[in-house]
Amino acid sequence: MTEQQKKTKSKFLSYILRHDPASIGLELDSQGWADVNVLLQKAGKKITFDEMQEIVATCEKQRFSLDTTNNRIRANQGHSISVELGLQPQEPPEFLYHGTASRTIQLIKTDGLKKMSRHHVHLSLDKEMATKVGARHGFPAILTIRSGQMHRDGYLFYCSDNNVWLTDAVPVKYIEWA
The missing domain is CATH 3.20.170.30 (ADP-ribosylation fold)
Structure with missing residues (x-):
C-alpha cells in the first residue's frame, strides 16, 4: 500500500469510526467499537483486513485501536457522534x-x-x-x-x-x- 493509499484509507476509517458509521450501514456500540468483519463487509473493497491492521499499527497519531482479539476496532478520540470512551479524569502535565x-x-x-x-x-x-x-x-x-x-x-x-x-x-x- 502506498503512503497515499494509506492516507486515503485512514481518512475513510476516521470518517466511519468518528463521524458517520451509518453512511455504510455500520453500528458502533456505546463505547465506539465496531465489529471488524461487519465493517470490512460493509466497506466493500475500500479496505482489507491487512490494510486496516497496517493503518492501526503504523498511524503516527495512533488514531485507532483494535481489541486484543482483533475482532473490534474503534477510534481513540475525535468523535462527533455520541460514544463513551470510558476515560477517567487525570491530572495533566503543567503545560x-x-x-x-x-x-x-x-x-x-x-x-x-x-x-x-x-x-x-x-x-x-x-x-x-x-x-x-x-x-x-x-x-x-x-x-x-x-x-x-x-x-x-x-x-x-x-x-x-x-x-x-x-x-x-x-x-x-x-x-x-x-
Missing part, C-alpha cells in the same frame, strides 16, 4: 499545547478554545505534534495551555489511548500566546 490555523487566533483570543462539533478540545504533549495538527488547517499557530492551573481550578482532563489530552474547553485566561 499542554494546541495547534490551530493562524487565521483562528482572533476568535480564540475572544472565546478561548471550544470543542465545536467534537466531544472535547484536543491538546498535545509537545509543540511538535501541535504543529502537525495546526498545519492540517493552514499556517499553524501553537498555543501553550496552562493545563496544570486549569486542573487546580477544577477543570477536568482526560488522556486518550493515543496520548491526546482532552478537556471540555480552555478559557482565554489559561492560554499563553507565542
Whole structure:
C-alpha cells in the first residue's frame, strides 16, 4: 500500500469510526467499537483486513485501536457522534499545547478554545505534534495551555489511548500566546 493509499484509507476509517458509521450501514456500540468483519463487509473493497491492521499499527497519531482479539476496532478520540470512551479524569502535565490555523487566533483570543462539533478540545504533549495538527488547517499557530492551573481550578482532563489530552474547553485566561 502506498503512503497515499494509506492516507486515503485512514481518512475513510476516521470518517466511519468518528463521524458517520451509518453512511455504510455500520453500528458502533456505546463505547465506539465496531465489529471488524461487519465493517470490512460493509466497506466493500475500500479496505482489507491487512490494510486496516497496517493503518492501526503504523498511524503516527495512533488514531485507532483494535481489541486484543482483533475482532473490534474503534477510534481513540475525535468523535462527533455520541460514544463513551470510558476515560477517567487525570491530572495533566503543567503545560499542554494546541495547534490551530493562524487565521483562528482572533476568535480564540475572544472565546478561548471550544470543542465545536467534537466531544472535547484536543491538546498535545509537545509543540511538535501541535504543529502537525495546526498545519492540517493552514499556517499553524501553537498555543501553550496552562493545563496544570486549569486542573487546580477544577477543570477536568482526560488522556486518550493515543496520548491526546482532552478537556471540555480552555478559557482565554489559561492560554499563553507565542
